[in-house]
Amino acid sequence: MSLNFEEVRLRLPHIELAAHVYGPEDGRPVIALHGWLDNAASFARLAPLLPGLRIVALDFAGHGHSDHRPPGSSYAIWDYAHDVLQVAEQFGWQRFSLLGHSMGAIVSVLLAAAMPERVERLALIDGLIPYTGEADSSPQKLGEALKAQLALADKSKPVYAEFSRAVEARMRGVGAVSREAAELLAQRGLMPVPGGYTWRTDSSLTLPSPLRLTHAHALAFVGGLQCPTKLLLAQQGMLLAQSSISQLLEGLAIEAVQLPGGHHLHLDDDQGAMLVADCFKAFLGAP
Template sequence: MHLVCEPDNEITLKLPHITLAGRLWGSPDKPLLLALHGWLDNANSFEPLSHYLADYQILAIDWPGHGGSQHRPGAYPLHWVDYLYDLDALLGVLETQPVAMIGHSLGGIIASAYAAAFPDNVARLVLIEALSPLYESETKSKTRLQNSFIGHRRFLATQDKPVNIYRDIAIAANARHKLTALDLQWCELLTQRNMQNLDSGVCWRSDPRLKLDSPLRLTFSQVDALMQAHTVNTLLISGSGGFPQLREAIPMAHRWFERLQTVELDGDHHLHMGNAAQVSEAIRDFLTA
């Protein structure tokens, strides 16, 4: 696939099973970095980094159901494993393999799991506030499945109801700011891509199924078996104000990854936006070492 930019750095990527939207920064003669965003975010989350990584071409996709990408067909519950297939299909159609994958949060989880299973397909890996697939005790499996189906039935019953329309994007951005404490400027950047314009205002275009509970989560023993002997050269970037569970898991990460560097930088869970300068410096140092 030859990467052709549309206006405003937009790009469309036709995979065998779905069409993805994304953004592309940098000239085609630069090494390609593939950037994978987090849950309920979109490709815009990597725009701040693009200003500091001018030596690379950055391809940031919208996962299915996010941003401008297609929603998964049907109305069935979603599962994180689906993203692994999306990633594999994307790598299959790219003419140039990326020199590294950069994954934030959910994007990092997907990239890390994919690299564990298919290390020959990943040159280097940068994880931002992410480590491995989520896991929980097998004793919670029945309750999780029940709750997931209850939520999904409720979703199906409300599918035909009119969408909530906002007067303008600022209202939605402020709502996310109050809910997550993410800086307002970054809420605005993310929100504008996850919404669509209507004659009467704006509404969300994200797939509502993204907010439903997954019907199944792996156990620790499954994740442990997957992540053992992780051979891809990896940089793990955590934020000083990010998820404390990630920092607590770093000793486990060193047991899993054969080649792992870790760095903690100032910032919260979205430090690649709020502290893009230091994050990009860490990425450059890692890729050129």
């Protein structure tokens, strides 16, 4: 596995983000977006297998080495879309493609539907629409979120005496991953503290959402996509576990492909990364 990338920090008007940059400066522009509580290392196996592309693999705000949002701010999914657009502005990219995994795929869909003139292609890995909520549940959901915000100050992050303990915890986390994948994510996602290691991620990321898009909202975004879109469904992943995914994809101009592997099939092992790369190379314009 090649780790030939450049570590950069991007000073945006409202926040500073970190990223790994792969490929030649004149390569076709791609912004790669990871999943919830992951980081730019999510693309450590895949990005080197997509030659000829200029891939900027971001650490989302609050993740990895990127800044946290100010206290009291939220991590609404549409705010990530704004961050990505600002990254494209910094690179001077009027047109670019998006490579998104899980939450990063959802952010990609929102941005592509909202700004079709900016997004050339969408390459999605086991992610499409966010968890939704209907209007009648909104008061309850907001109340739960407000109570969780009040309780956040009394919570502390877990501290692992050894790096390996943190790796094992990540293996069992949301979207369980292989040991090698967990090690890659942990190398970028951990920081030393008294007594061992803890995660760099902002604790606010674990708060419940105060407001969710309705199912109708979500359908409007996927139905409004104008660019070519390719979705990889992991056979042991999260999307195929949802009984509604087949019905959702009916009538949409989205090319869906099933591949063996779990939710992090692009990161778990070399074979999975190669399968994903083979599906996306021609689609994203890699030679």
